[in-house]
Amino acid sequence: MGHPSNEPGDDTGDLILKVTPPRAPQNLQVRPRLSLGAHEDIKRPIILVEAPAGFGKTSLLAQWRREFLAAGEVVAWLTAQDIDEPQRFAQALVLAFRLGCGRPKFGHALLESASARGLENVTLWLAEVVQSAASSVLIVDRAHLLPQASLDALAYLARNLPANLRLVISTRANCKLGIDDLAAYGECAVVDSQILQFRLDETAQLVRSRFGAAAGPEIAAKLQEFTEGWPLGLQLALSIIGRSGDPQSEVAGLERRGGFSHSRFLGLLLADLDPEDLAVLTHVSILDDLHPDLCRFVLGSDDESRRIERISSDTAVFVAAENTGWFRMHSFVRNELRRRFSSLPAAEQSEFHARASLWLAERGMAEAAALHAFGSGASERAYELAERSLYEALIHRGRQGTVDNLLARIKTEELDKRPRLLLTKAWSLAISERHGEVSDVVSRLLARPNVSEALRCECGLILSGGAVFADDPDAFVRLHDPWAQAPPLRDPILLHVHANRSGFRMLIEGDPPMARLRLKQAPQYEAGLAHAYLSRWTDFIHGLSYLWEGQVSTLEQSLSPKLAQIEDELGRRHPLAAMLASLLAAAFWESGNPEAAEALLANRLDVLERSGVPEAVLLGYRTLGRIAWARGAENQAIEFLGGLHAIGQARNLPRLCVASLADQARLNSHRFRASTCSDLCARIDDLMAEGSLPEGRLWRRSVTLLADTAKGYARIAARDWDGALGPLLRAEEVAQKTRMGRLRIELLGLRAFVLSQMGRDSADMLKEAVDLARSYGLQRVFADAHPALGAWVEEVVGGDGGEAARRLGEKPRTAAAVPPSATAGRAAPSSALTPKERQVLELLAQNFSNKEIGLAMQVGEETIKWHVKNLFSKLNAFSRKQVVMRARLLGFLTQEL
Secondary structure, eight states, X not given: OOOOTTSOOTTHHHHHHHTSOOOOOTTOOOOGGGSTTTOSGGGSSEEEEEOOTTSOHHHHHHHHHHHHHHTTXXXXXXXXXXXXXXXXXXXXXXXXXXXXXXXTTTTHHHHHOSSOOTHHHHHHHHHHHHHHTOOEEEEEEOGGGSOHHXXXXXXXXXXXXXXXXXXEEEEOTTOOOOOHHHHHTTSEEEEEHHHHSOOHHHHHHHHHHHHGGGSOHXXXXXXXXXXXXXXXXXXHHHHHHTTSSOHHHHHHHHHSXXXXXXXXXXXXXXXXXXXXXXXXXXXXXXXXXXXXXXXXXXHTOHHHHHHHHHHHHHSSSEEEOTTTXXXXXXXXXXXXXXXXXXXXXXXXXXXHHHHHHHHHHHTTOHXXXXXXXXXHTOHHHHHHHHHHXXXXXXXXXXXXXXXXXXXXXXXXXXXXXXXXXXXXXXHHHXXXXXXXXXXXXXXXXXXXXXXXXXXXXXXHHHHHHHHHXXXXXXXXHHHHGGGSSSOXXXXXXXXXXXXXXXXXXXHHHTOHHHHHHHHHTSOOOOTTOOOHHHHHXXXXXXXXXXXXXXXXXXXXXXXXXXXXXXXXXXXXXXXHHHHHHHHHHHHHHHTTOHHHHHHHHTTTHHHHHHHOOHHHHHHHHHHHHHHHHXXXXXXXXXXXXXXXXXXXXXXXXXXXXHHHHHHXXXXXXXXXXXXHHHHHHHHHHHHHTOTTXXXXXXXXHHHHHHHHXXXXXXXHHTTOHHHHHHXXXXXXXXXXXXXXHHHHHHHHHHHHHHHHHTTOOOXXXXXXXXXXXXXXXXSSHHHHHOHHHHHHHHXXXXXXXXHHHHTTTOOOOOGGGSOOOSSSOEEOOOTTSOHHHHHHHHXXXXXXXXXXXXXXXXSXXXXXXXXXXXXXXXXXXXXXXXXXXXXXXXXXXXXXX
16 A cells, blocks of 8 residues: 655654654753853854764753744754665655644655655755745754765755754764864854863752752762763763762762772773773773874774774763864773783783883873883883983973872982982972972982082972972071072073062062062063963962952952863862862852852862962861851861861971861850860960971961961950950951951951950941952951951941940840741742742741841851852842842742731
């Protein structure tokens, strides 16, 4: 029996299925960053989504389909198959448009035509689309499956798009579509695997949607690091850890090689790989970075090299570097395959390493070649390559991990034969937690004959760097100052290091503007010289100078793009990236953005602990402690400060111990725990009395400042207002002399508060502190200093005088003491608002102040401010009244009968 003439043939049912859009999962992760309106590029007539399997191409197309439909577009969907020869492809186009526009007669003439073939069919289809006059979109998913003739037809369609049609294509890499010139001419936007990779904020959103508040930014950051943002890898990891009620321990199991979760993850990932493919991948897993020519040389076969090209197209094992031809394996795959490589016969391992070393050395990649020379057993060649490359790898490019890996393989006697390697060893030790070992290495360098003044000066730079990591500013000054003027250096890199040290010298003396001026005097490099790493050190000192002054708004604007750059260059967990993140997190916290601060520090504390300069360690742990305290998690806050104390002990950095105890005294003063604060101050005094501590002027000034501040807080906790004035005034004088703007504002506010408690008029003093805080962008300084001071600031600025401070000793009311309103309404259950936010919303509707809401809910006022700020953000409101109005409009607040 025949088919109606207007249907395509026997496989109509199959065609209907292929032009039906796939059902979007209920938990589809909408990615605002990749929405159609997010980038000008995505507004081009053609969008090509090109990436290996597992990068969420179909999910993104489903998101875009919804957006196109919401904009009133006609959307036709076609899922390609390998049986779609041109005739069938044209029939599918007809049915796709019929389904998309709801016109059952669309393409009737085309389907009836028996003579039309090939590109003529596409031409007829395009003509009908034009005649429809509807603004339309054609989405072709999995285009890489199309036969070449149909790919040619799709390219023809792309080159002849009418004005009322846009084209979206998804395909795997290396698909021979032939429209590269359209991308070059700006007609086609290309969304590749790098763009499709999840960023940290997207991973955090995905984790929150899966596990809720139980999964903080630390889990998201660890998953991001483990999967490198690979969408399928994230989904696999989430499916594994989702089986447990303890996501934190499951993530740790994923990271732990050999653990059940890690083995299960790799089993799911590698299960579909052909054994021969797996063998080839194992052989090239020894390479950190891969290139087609390098793979061909190492494998010794064009066939196996082409196999890698196919694997890279069909799987997501590899990550490509943008527009370079180089690519690499995902780290978790590479580590597993290297474990398998280590079980191969020793001769076979040696052969592959030898080939890699030869290819890399011939192309000037001596550092990587040295690693493989060691792997092949060619120690002398490895020493030669290391001597040729490691100094530049460390000083110019900051590749400390790789340098340390190679130096650890070189025996002491071999280092002493090669002064450049010995010099590299000294630099590496100086800028690490092993700074205590640097003096011995420098002594061996200076004991060699014919030591030049330039080398002596460089050794001074090395030792002064070690003094920075040892938190000994006075030793730093002694080592730096003899070479401060006209250093006998010619290397512009070393002159840049010297300029950085000169800037730091001015900063620790208490002159941030002069520090920035000295940093500007760093030498300018000739084009092509690698100096990005040293420039990031400049950025760190520059940012620290702004934080020193309290200029957090300026710091955020200048440092945010710099941090993004260093993460791209060196990786998120590079020590310098972690130190810059610590500065920026402190600034975000001070400006009232705790979520951003917490995200910056996630999965970085261990890096700071091992390799951060003391000031970065202090800022990171103190910021997280203050965030936890503001959220009401006192035990977590004390844990962070206890961790800071432990690091101070482990790394022999006593100032960190004093800072930890001082901040604990500040927090306990918020609860007026006089005895606890007194004990903490006694511990500080005992610590500072130890004979082994530094005696230098700068170090003693810094710890005395911390001690006096802590004693001021202890006197406030005891309500000994007269006793608090002395230490607060001493600390304020030091802060003012050294231009520590943020601390000076805090101490000025505290002194005004203490004076008010003594019955003296200090409103003008407080208003001065408030005005300075506003000009610097410091939103947290008074609430962080003391809740009573924060409340007093609000009321003084609002014209209520010092009433809040005079009520300091009042007993808090209970929730039952707060009268409810019968007409205010009740917050409706909603996943958009947390239970606490719904409770705060109900009380806002009753016109309660933050203080009254805190009393009603039996939590601190700072916590209430936190919830109110979240409500402002979620409801896009700018006042308390508008929050309530929008909550009612959106159905979050219902009127009670």
